[in-house]
Amino acid sequence: MTVAEVRARTAESRSQHEVVDTGGIGRSSSLKELEMVHNQAAVDGEAKFRLGSMSLYYGERKILEDITMDIPERKITAIIGPSGCGKSSFLRCLNRMNDLVEGCRVEGEVLLDGEDVYRRECDVTALRQKVGMVFQKPNPFPKTVYENVAFGPRILGIKERAQLDEIVESSLKKAALWEEVRDKLKEPALALSGGQQQRLCIARVLAVEPEVILLDEPCSALDPIATQRIEDLLSELREKYTIVIVTHNMQQAARISDYTAFFLIGCQGDPGRLVEFGETGTIFTAPADERTERYITGRFG
Amino acid sequence: MTSISREWLVRKTLMVTAMVVVVGLALVVFFMVKESLPAFRKAGPANLFSATWNPREGRYGMLVFLVGTLTTTAGGLLLGTPLALSLALFLTQVAPRRSRGLFSRAVEVLAGVPSIVLGWLGFTMLVPWIRSVTGSSGSGILAASIILAVMVVPTITAISRDALEAVPSSYAQASLALGATRWQTIFRVILPAARHGILAAVILGMGRAVGETMAVAMVIGPASVFPTSLTSPTHTLTTKILMEMGESTGVQRSSLFAMGLVLLFLAMALVVLVRRVSKARRYEGWVE
Ligand SMILES: Nc1ncnc2c1ncn2[C@@H]1O[C@H](COP(=O)(O)OP(=O)(O)O)[C@@H](O)[C@H]1O
Ligand SMILES: [Mg+2]
Numbered sequence: 274m275t276v277a278e279v280r281a282r283t284a285e286s287r288s289q290h291e292v293v294d295t296g297g298i299g300r301s302s303s304l305k306e307l308e309m310v311h312n313q314a315a316v317d318g319e320a321k322f323r324l325g326s327m328s329l330y331y332g333e334r335k336i337l338e339d340i341t342m343d344i345p346e347r348k349i350t351a352i353i354g355p356s357g358c359g360k361s362s363f364l365r366c367l368n369r370m371n372d373l374v375e376g377c378r379v380e381g382e383v384l385l386d387g388e389d390v391y392r393r394e395c396d397v398t399a400l401r402q403k404v405g406m407v408f409q410k411p412n413p414f415p416k417t418v419y420e421n422v423a424f425g426p427r428i429l430g431i432k433e434r435a436q437l438d439e440i441v442e443s444s445l446k447k448a449a450l451w452e453e454v455r456d457k458l459k460e461p462a463l464a465l466s467g468g469q470q471q472r473l474c475i476a477r478v479l480a481v482e483p484e485v486i487l488l489d490e491p492c493s494a495l496d497p498i499a500t501q502r503i504e505d506l507l508s509e510l511r512e513k514y515t516i517v518i519v520t521h522n523m524q525q526a527a528r529i530s531d532y533t534a535f536f537l538i539g540c541q542g543d544p545g546r547l548v549e550f551g552e553t554g555t556i557f558t559a560p561a562d563e564r565t566e567r568y569i570t571g572r573f574g
Numbered sequence: 575m576t577s578i579s580r581e582w583l584v585r586k587t588l589m590v591t592a593m594v595v596v597v598g599l600a601l602v603v604f605f606m607v608k609e610s611l612p613a614f615r616k617a618g619p620a621n622l623f624s625a626t627w628n629p630r631e632g633r634y635g636m637l638v639f640l641v642g643t644l645t646t647t648a649g650g651l652l653l654g655t656p657l658a659l660s661l662a663l664f665l666t667q668v669a670p671r672r673s674r675g676l677f678s679r680a681v682e683v684l685a686g687v688p689s690i691v692l693g694w695l696g697f698t699m700l701v702p703w704i705r706s707v708t709g710s711s712g713s714g715i716l717a718a719s720i721i722l723a724v725m726v727v728p729t730i731t732a733i734s735r736d737a738l739e740a741v742p743s744s745y746a747q748a749s750l751a752l753g754a755t756r757w758q759t760i761f762r763v764i765l766p767a768a769r770h771g772i773l774a775a776v777i778l779g780m781g782r783a784v785g786e787t788m789a790v791a792m793v794i795g796p797a798s799v800f801p802t803s804l805t806s807p808t809h810t811l812t813t814k815i816l817m818e819m820g821e822s823t824g825v826q827r828s829s830l831f832a833m834g835l836v837l838l839f840l841a842m843a844l845v846v847l848v849r850r851v852s853k854a855r856r857y858e859g860w861v862e
Binding site for chain 1: 744749750753762767
């Protein structure tokens, strides 16, 4: 599908979105939507993901409401917001890891390269290879370092030793871990330090050659030095991959991301909403919404 | 009473209880050894571990029975383990969350069926059925293995279910997020991660099979010779002791104690094995 087609389709979905009766949402919110459209226009380059009025339900409960945003290709997009506003759930919408939650339902559009990932014939395993995920707590398998990285390629049916060796080495190099573990390939992954484990998890994702990498607070269990290394790594990976990172750490978002999305829930039990999305510089220096400003300056609630 | 003296009392009581257990175990071993000594002295180990059981001619060989125990146990595990593992996988990975409790209760009830009931069913239904299908006597290692399989399935299922449930969900999440299917995740991640627990489950099932007497006695034969096929009568250590216990004296009686001692050693070896397995390094890396 060409870029033009993608654009056309998204434009269509957006106009649909405007027709949808948003119920109790007042004028201020449609003003905000206008601002958001403005922000989207500011995204240069192509959009990897285009979300059109996406809502997420876990059973009866609405977790996310009416999210419309573009995730630009080969950029780092940071997702910030207070706990429980649905950041992790949002991330899991993008690679359909939400399918594991009983009673999960997604409405609206989630287009990856122009194709809806929630369409009936979507191959979820292929989607997850294309959209890799790194979790909050490092979760290497209780296998050797080598077998952790080789897991994905093996799933893809690669059996030849030489080819696996090559993939393992190059993935570990891309994850800036090779020098540290080249002599420990046959040792248990769980014997590595936390930061090394997290980089191993990144290497494991890189081994299946994804196009997008989703990271859910990947540094929240790490010390500052390990965090620094992950940040450096992400900055390098930005060249080749579309990266979406959830972070609790405002400085981290400001340091490494190109774009920032701010999520918020009104009050307890309400669904999370996208308050503001735009270039990180703008969000942190001149946010359009006062709630964003209050949040990033730490004066929330 | 002050708290210090109450604590003292509790501690002493617990210590005495623990001592009773240890002394009891020591007494069991002591009597088994003492009672089997005459057999070792008068008949000798070569006689005791030979394949001929003929007390009238002074032959007290237990090899037939030892082989019977080992083969029926192996048969029971061979039949029971795949079934139990499939059940455990079904319970933990496939069954809808709501019906898991129901299936688990069913397995627990099966565990509680008295062995005499299973033996009776084996004697009245299984053995005649094998007889009609194969044209043999019907009783023997095959029938005993099937009955033992039914007996070990609940044990192995329950313990492997716990082992499978103890596998952190983060492993499955990582695997699925890499694009693995559910079956790939089960066979490449969850089962290998639970393998120590599953092995412990099989060993405990083995313990149950080695010691089972009544149900096996009802379908094994009996005969004190090597079986000529899987469906010809023979004996196990336990069933032989059961059959002979009433009417033996002297060296013959002592040789039954020697068989008991062998069973005791088998059981102890299994306990050691379980401990080894469950202590195996948690973080041990594994390779396919
Ligand atoms: N598996 C789940 N089942 C039901 N509710 C969930 C599940 N995971 C998260 N939630 C709920 O969804 C909301 C958003 O959670 P989450 O996405 O984890 O937020 P965040 O990552 O921003 O802290 C929370 O109220 C949480 O209770
Ligand atoms: Mg979260």
